[in-house]
Amino acid sequence: MLQFLSSYPWRYYLKTFFRKGRTARGVLLVKEDRVSILSPVGGKLVFSSGLRELKGAPSLTNSSRAGPDTAFRRKALADRSVNHSFEWIFVVDLPEMQIHQIDSLKYGSTRELTSRRVMELVPSVLKADLADWELVNSKLEPIEQDTTPVCILFGLPKSVIKNLEGWSRRLRSTVSAILPLALVLLEQSITLSPTGFHVVLTTNHTVIALTQDGEIRLITRVDPIIRLGATQIDAIIGSFGDTFPEIAQHPARFISSDLSSAELANEAKDFSIPVVSTSHSEFLDLEEIIQGYGAAPIEAFALYRALCLVPPNPYH
């Protein structure tokens, strides 16, 4: 009863008593070192980066207050129509994010993904009860939609979800989804190269995947390339190639929102197989779609992809 009363959206009903406003959506990249936003301003998507230092900016580690008097509200959210009808998609990158490849046969049918169930699926999983879990199929779609032989288990700390939802709630807005940055970049990379190796480099993770016709065959997560070194990653790619030799002939695509294409090329120069560094020039109509993308083109496009990845609100 208390839960029902605390969740009862009386303020929303009051504000939309006579007319439901148009739902708008925005994407926020929240990392330890940076915060960026992509949302419509006057009918056009506008990207802004470097917002982490503004007071009231969302944070992964603590519940920051996004009140109306904060610098973030005044500067970053000005003209972005953030109100009770606004939906946020958060793209996060944090060390506690977990990725595991699961055998669908092991998962079974539509069973609730409890922490107990997660521990059964992945015995080596860390802090299962402190995380929320989502399972997607090899096409990165909900598992209920199409159960593929391989499925991928993502885990995010509950505290981070709570912080971001609390931040959104103070703006009277809602949260459509919270997506790991690695998932968004991987989807972006698969779209550009449906078959081949994908190396997704973020500040906290290196995700290596092998795909065939847009479907993931193998996937693993290791430490960041800076910590682990190119040799270790090259070895993993080599072992993947041994499993699927017919796919291994394709070049490996590197993608990162942190590194420029030149930096990416530098990191990939020692690899034993041909490498393609993802450049923003590969994304069509970027300047037409996103205003202000020049500051961080891959990041801006990643946020745009996140906007496309989450379906519209089914309750509306």
Place this chain on the structure above:
Amino acid sequence: MSMVAYGAFTSRREQNRQRYRSDKFYRRTFTIVVIVLLAQVFVALAASALFVEAKRIDPETRAIELRLTQLAREEEQHAPLLRKLGILTSLKPLIVNRTSATRLISNIEEAFSANEQVGLIELKLSNHFDPNDPNSKDDFTILITGAIKAASRSPTTVLRDFTKTLEEKLPKGANVGIVRNPVVQGAEAFVAFDLRIHYISQ
């Protein structure tokens, strides 16, 4: 293009928030609650307005009540006088509508004066009037004994003329009847006659 599930990595609380926002039943319930609350606000406003108005007219009401009490006391003091006035009021129609006997006698005297040949011997007047009955009327019966000079014209003709004069002089509605006609007997100078007059006041 692939699509993740809507609400991925959001808590149950956040998903409930979304569901509640679009739930028609909850929205309608809220509308009803708002209407009920607004109605209560209006009732409270109306009640407070009435209360303020009552407060405002309270001294006036108290003054009127005091005046009413005073008037009731005064009415009690003047009760005997009022009772008398009531009786007088009930007697008013008796007084106003009554016909005086003197007026009838005066009319009869005028009739005698108009006829020199006729003289009055005796007049008896009786009135059946009930003073205790407010609807009672004067009911006069007058018995006249008169005399006519025998030397003049036929006494019967004289009496008929006198009767006519009498009817003219008396108020309308008076009934004049001959009880005894004048009959000449021997050499008497006067011949007696009797008349009966009946009159009920209108």
